[in-house]
Amino acid sequence: MLEKKIKPYILILMLTWLLLASPLTFSAPQEIDYLGINEIDVSAIMKRVEYLSRLGSRITGYPGYFKAVDYIRNVLEKLGYNVELQEFYVTIPYDKGALIKIVETGEIIPAYSLYPNLVALGGAKDLRAEVVYVGKGDLESFRGKDVASKIVLMEFNSDNNWLAALKLGARAVVFLEPITTSRLEALKKVTVTPLSFPRLYVERKYAEKLKEACENGWRIEITTNYTWKKIKAYNLIARIEGSSEPEKTVLITAHIDSISIVPALSPGAEEAISPALLLYIAEKLASANPKPKYSVWLVFLSGHWQGLSGARWFVEEFFFNKNRGIGKTFLPYITLNIDITSGSPELIIYPGGFFYGHRTQGALNLYTDFAASLRKWIKEYAEKFPEDFKFVQSEAFGINRTTGIVTLRPFSQIGYGMTYSQAFILDAEPFGLSRSIAVSFLSFKDPRLRVFTPFDLPGYINVDILRPQISFTLFIVNKILNDITSVHRGSWESISPVRVLVDPVNGGFGYADASIEVLEYDPTVSTLYSPIPYALVVIHKIEWYNNKVGSFGRTEWNIFAKIIEMADENGRVRIVGLAPQEAFTGNIEVYAYKVDKEGKLIYVPDLGPNGAGKFAPAPPHLKPGISIKAVAFRAAGLLITDILMPDQPWALITFNAYRKPVFPVPFTQYGTNPVPVKVEAYLENFVEPRSRAIIVDYENKFALIFVPPNERVMVIASLGGLQRKVIILLNVTEGKEIIGRGVPIGEAGSLTIIPELLFHYVREMLTISRIRYERAVSHGIRDSSIEFMLNRTVLFLKRAEEAFKARDYELAYTYSHVAWSSVIELYERTRVMYVDFTNAVLILMILLAPFSVIIEKLFGKGKGLQRLLSILIISAIGFTVFTILHPGFAIVYSISALGMGVILLVLAIPTVFFLLLNLSKSLGQVRRMRIGAHFLEREVFDLFVSAMGIGVENMRKRPLRTFLTLLTIIL
Secondary structure (H helix, E strand, O other), rough: OOHHHHHHHHHHHHHHHHHHHHOOOOOOOOOOOOOOOOOOOOHHHHHHHHHOOOOOOOOOHHHHHHHHHHHHHHHHHHOOOEEEEEEEEEEEEEEEOOOOOEEOOEEEEEEOOOOOOOOOOOOOEEEEEEEEEEEOOOOHHHHHOOOOOEEEEEOOOOOOOOOHHHHHHOEEEEEEOOOOOOOHHHHHOOOOOOOOOOEEEEEEHHHHHHHHHOOOOEEEEEEEEEEEEEEEEEEEEEEEEEOEEEEEEEEEEEEEEEOOOOOOOOOOOOHHHHHHHHHHHHHHHHOOOOOEEEEEEEEEEEEOOOOHHHHHHHHHHHHHEEEEEEEOOOEEEEEEEEOOOOOOOOOOEOOOOOOOOOOOHHHHHHHHHHHHHHHHHHHHHHHHHHHHHHOOHHHHHHHOOOOOEEEHHHOOHHHHOOOOOOOOOOOOOHHHHHHHHHHHEEEOOOOOOOEEEOOOOOHOOHHHHHHHHHHHHHHHHHHHHHHHHOOOOOOOHHHHHOOEEEOOOOOOOOOOEEEEEEEEEEEOOOEEEOOOOOOOEEEEOOOOOOOOOOOOOOOOOOOOOOEEOOOOOOEEEEEEEOOHHOOOOOOOEEEEEEEEOOOOEEEEOOOOOOOOOOOOOOOOOOOEEEEEEEEEEEEEEEEOOOOOOOOOOOOOOOOOOOOOOOOOOOOOOOOOOOOOOOEEEEEEHHEEEOOEEEEEOOOOOEEEEOOOOOOEEEEEEEEEEEEEEEEEEEOOOOOOOOOOOOEEOOOOOOOEEEOOOOHHHHHEEEEEEHHHHHHHHHOOOOHHHOOOHHHHHHHHHHHHHHHOOOOOOOHHHHHHHHHHHHHHHHHHHHHHHHHHHHHHHHHHHHHHHHHHHHHHHOOOOOOOOHHHHHHHHHHHHHHHHHHHHHOOOHHHOOOHHHHHHHHHHHHHHHHHHHHHHHHHHHHHHHHHHHHHHOOOOHHHHHHHHHHHHHHHHHHHEEEOOOOOHHHHOOO
């Protein structure tokens, strides 16, 4: 019995001893490797990259894109996913292929159109002309060749020399496929202005046939099939429901579309890496056991290069549509966007991007917890995978070897001071704008030299550079899948999407939409404005809260950072994903264009009083649900080349790597930096057009003048801080008339190009200056400096003309620039001379009125009408004498207009005088009411009249004294 009682106590003592003898530890839950980060199969990823890049052009809406959508959907469904297709519409330039026909042989050569100049497609139908080969297109290559009204054949790797062909009057440019090329070279073939000029691309195998046509002087005929289309696109969404907390969601995204300077040839191998990696993640998660406790959405986005269309519509649909369960069954904690390439291994995890530039302190505050976790993960990764970490780390994202401190510059305000290779536009941006945590895995040092070219092929991908980036990306994704609280430890409500959130101190958030209506001024309807069906709406960002050195201040000069959408048959379109001003990212500008079925630009923004003067392009307060009106007009264009200072022949604007101007335009002149530019356009007789658009390409040194069709246009351009006239295009003749009738332009959709336009500028300014000076010489006025500049200009202009006739364009432009620089000084000197004459005449005419009154008072004895007649006679005699003695009266162009102005001024002086007199009386009355009468007051006018009367009477009484006094004053 005693033994039975003792046994339990012995058992308790033994258990206690075991507990005391063993260390007391509490281990964290073991981390699950959902993605197989220790055994990554890069070859499987590369197989998918190769497959996607063989499908053809994957620009959203092209056949290869739809094949990619089907392929990704089939792969996901085979893995067991239920794939949702989110439909949305996107506007794209769609090239069905162009044809080049050699007229003499009838042979047909396929060709492709280049990426649009903003919205201008450069359409051509049966464009027939002789073809001329110019090699790389430098002026030396043009020597001896007449390219005016001809089609130019040029090597693709030719910088922006196609603009030289344009200046010389070419009607189109055909580029020959190079052996290889780069993104920087491709970007030289496109502008951010609506320059409607045919640019085609021909495969290398047809080069010899076209060169043969050039050698034989044959003609070719170009027909394009290039239009803007609004097509249905898709976002693919595959979901894995969380095992324990399914409402908490991690979104992993990548875009599937590609881009190229030749839209029909866009293999996009580098851009296939991210969706291929996302498919790899889908494969690993499908076979993971156990499943992640949080839901995972794998989102394959489209429309990346169409202003992040897919990402913007995804956020609009899933973050702001209550039927999607947002805030209840769907709590997006973080969006992980994959955007990695193989040109550089240095990788960052980056919040924000260059589309919105939303990097306020308020935005960065969202990432406090995530950044803290990331510091730990980076150290852990460096310990586990030291060799891979050596590749991915950088000065902006890594571990300091001396201190061991983790550097995370992307999560601080100095993030834009990092050396990005370009202005990256990232699909995570719309998510972050709405106040949702969103980052991108970004190869930020990679210049992506083959992206935006037809040579973005799998063979150029460097797998060794790609492997460590994939490893690091999967490592971080796996960490988040294990513990979503490492991203954000607060409540989900503090990171829930918002339409508008105001934070005047740190910067807020918001996700706005706008209803845009495109109109044209139409006085025949009661509303004065009619809708323009199927117009194109172009939106870019202006101003910026974080406008720092090295930042991306505006999206005006980045062809990919614009939203372009086509309106419906009523001229209306809804745009989502705009940043309200509460987000501190600046404002937007909205412009409207229209391109017809033949690819001609027939409508442009109306910047006249009935357009931008009535409805400003920038809304006063961008907010959700706003209605915006954009006015356009039916137009024809005129190309104005050589917008520059002749003594400073470089571009007026300098861009950094982020397509931000070094200084804003206009700006005060500082050496090579931008200078103020003012381009004015007038109709015949200097009538200001009611509808007009003047668009300057500061980088490529040209301007586009748009006015109503079949008009005559006169252009004056002024540059520099002093606004010197550098371009005058009035179509002035060599006769005696200084005012021309202007340049005739064609029908709607046409672009008038005047060959060798610089020569015309110089000749017109010389003609105006010569007419002025010859008129002065005819009245005995000579100026040696003017004669020197005149002779110098004539000499170099003649040399330039001879060089142009000899088709030595390099020498011709050299002489033209010398003559241009000289004629600008000549024009200014003759203008100043005429201003001096005008001022002298004006002073004499103003003095003539009081002189006539005093003389009549002194010598006249009449009264009433007789006195008035005497004054007029004296004025006429004085005017005649001045006209005979002073040459200014004969040189000034409109002495009658000047005389009328003086008369009006003389008539206005008494009115102003009596108004001031009455004001003085009123002030005197107020003073007497306030402080009383403390001094004797007399009317000023009375004193003046008395003084004049007494003075003149004294002069009449003492004529000798008067004569001697006046003689003394004169001498």
